[in-house]
Amino acid sequence: YNSGSSTPEPEETGSSRVTETHPEFRSIPDRAKDKAIALKEALSRQSGYITPRLEYYARTALAQAAQTGSTPEITDLDIENIGDLTDTYNQRLSNINLKHHTSPQDFFQEFMTSQEPCWRSVVRLSPNSRHHVAIDVRNQDDVRTMLIIESALAYGKSNNATGFLPGYLQMHNNVKNYAQDNGRMAVIQLGVQKSKYDCIIFSLNNALAAYQKDTIFDSLHDSLRENGSCFQPREHKSETVSGIEVIDGTKILPAVFFKHTHSRSTINDAIEEQPELADRNVSTNRESAHQTLSERVAD
Structure with missing residues (x-):
């Protein structure tokens, strides 16, 4: 018996539930994770309907995204x-x-x-x-x-x-x-x-x-x-x-050219040169939430 106030369990978010379902993508950013999971599920549905070469390309990209990132092999593909x-x-x-x-x-x-x-x-x-x-x-x-x-x-x-x-x-x-x-x-x-x-x-x-x-x-x-x-x-x-x-x-x-940058310093340079880019929405998916260029890199 504990007479003190109880601490509520943290609410499980959609992102955490997805991560548990696909633990191999736990370490990658949420938006990339969503796309990786969508591709993996599409491959499961379409297996047998796409060429073996393209299927190998897609599965190799997923495996390397989950583990090592870009490599010479994926560049060749x-x-x-x-x-x-x-x-x-x-x-x-x-x-x-x-x-x-x-x-x-x-x-x-x-x-x-x-x-x-x-x-x-x-x-x-x-x-x-x-x-x-x-x-x-x-x-x-x-x-x-x-x-x-x-x-x-x-x-x-x-x-x-x-x-x-x-x-x-x-x-x-x-x-x-x-x-x-x-x-x-x-x-x-x-x-x-x-x-x-x-x-x-x-x-x-x-x-x-x-x-x-x-x-x-x-x-x-x-x-x-x-x-x-x-x-x-x-x-x-x-x-x-x-x-x-x-x-x-x-x-x-414009901001769309910098949305996939590897480095926050590049974003900082672009915003310093063009301050109006700071709050520019770079989400291209109409169903996705508004996301600024700076927020994109933070993810």
């Missing part, structure tokens, strides 16, 4: 399956014109010959690296422009040396030598990717975000086509290095 992912989005979203290119040569050939006015691609930027980027393309008034969206840093310090990641200088030289006055290129670097192995999914997300925010990209392409650069030096949005305009994405891009 991302590369192997990127065509299926882009096909899916082309079926779901009208006029996205989303492509993928397994080499910079294949991309540049299409850049020079395509008559499509607007398209975007996930591109392997160098044969010497597995790194991928998103590239947003316009073809207007006989001038072809490309905006390379880099999830990491296109230009910066690595291994005590400062320079561009593999592929950028060669792409710039190709534009200069072959497109000449009818071609332009600029780079937008985000700094959201801090790992070695997530570039393909980041690039896919960046391509989708560029489609979603196409009016912003239309304006950037217009400036690049008409002025040779997206910004003037007095605007302090970009710098020109080795003839390449490198734009600081934290100064110009």
